[in-house]
Amino acid sequence: MEFGIDGSTNDEIEANATMGEVSSSIADENKTDDSLFDLVYKQDQDDNITQDSSGGDTIPSAIPAVSVVPADEPYVGQEFDSEAAAHVFYNAYATSVGFIMRVSKLSRSRRDGTAIGRSLVCNKEGYRIPDKREKIVRQRTETRVGCRAMIMLRKVTSGKWVVTKFVKEHTHPLALLPGKGRKGFIYEQYPNEHDKIRELSQQLALEKRRSATYKRHLELLFEHIDEHNDSLSKRIQHIVDNVKEMETKEQESHRSIQLLTN
Template sequence: MGEVSSSIADKDIVDCSSLVPIDEQDQDDNMTQDSSGGDQILSAVPPLSVVRRIEEPYMGQEFVSEAEAHAFYNAYATRVGFVIRVSKLSRSRRDGSVIGRALVCNKEGFRMPDKREKIVRQRAETRVGCRAMIMVRKLNSGLWSITKFVKEHTHPLTPGRGRRDFVYEQYPIVSHTEPLTVYLALKWLYDFLIPLPLLFSSSSHLNPCSPFSKVDKKENLEESGHDRVRELSQQLALEKNRTETYKRNLELLYEYIEEHNETVSKQIQQIVESVKEIEAKEQENPR
């Protein structure tokens, strides 16, 4: 799998690489681990144009901040063709600050099927056990360095595609909202075209001595048609905006569900491990 690992003699750093087994673990009394991954990365993420242009991450690569490391790996993931996810973090027992972070492929791990879930439509597989990731740690100097890099993926890559493209692929029904707009447009056109023959037929029975000439009648019809077309255009624009809103909401909902499932899976795994430890202790020390 092309895994590389190293340990740094930094008593404020703890290895949080339990996602991918490695041979070395450096822990001390001044450090602790937090597997929730709940802390948010610094909001001051530099724009992609500022991110250093490097073909791929490498061991020992340094960044000014955690946010810069996240932006770099995200840009690399977009170019290569996958989406990243914040996985685990390490905290210092001294002040509780984040000193380590693992960024993994969003297809890391496996999705646990819910037997209670009624499958109406088969969703695209989102977890295939991919182990591609980087791990960054904060050094004594204040810089952040890559201490682990796994390059290979266990699934096809799609270079140049972003998070939104992957979401639409997993939820293809999102792209099916366009027929609604087309249907409404056709319906409005149908409502507009039907009265036209009645309008023209009724105009033929008008009094020829009417003060309105044929030119005036034609202009009135054209003006009415333009007004109707303008109204339809406004309605189409409104439906398009509504469709975009639905897409954004579905995207946010998917991300929330994914994060929630990940948190629940980790909690279940911790409970299982705790139960195993208790059973092992009871077997070692029977009453």
């Protein structure tokens, strides 16, 4: 499979699937990244999920360098017209599988300084260096767990970018993503995490319901407060009107008395 990006500027990168189905603009501000990826890869992903889950067998732990692989999974030797095309592809793959892509190492030519290599890694790649500062007010959560999942790209003489290394395995559970068949796909990859993911999902659903209930209560409370405010305003206005009326009457009676005495 081969992906291409036409146009030289970052503002107008266009991903073209040479398989012929789809092309889309990354820079289109009305689209999210997800929608872009959905456009480009939806068909492939759906096909793959069906294939993966239909057999019921576990996913092979290691994929040979060149073999029959799902269409949306990177493989060694895969070519892209540009580095950006590879980014788009791997980001879509990451989204579909359930992790976040991070752009990592850039290799430059020592001769002319041009980019000749790039690593795209899982965002949990490597380990965070301990902070040497004395006072840390907020302890940062651990985001690097030494995950080794990545692809390595190298620019070949033809100007294309080729996948030279693909590490599929993650050292951590993948995120649960919505979508047809993905749950099962992830569960098959990580059978030991199945129960925990399900438990956390149930907790999440419970908390969502609870927050929705609280939200409704708050909205009712605000409505009640508004109604009370309106009622109070009307009462105050009524009192003010009455006072004014009384003052007017008092003034009129005062004038009448003055006329009579004169």
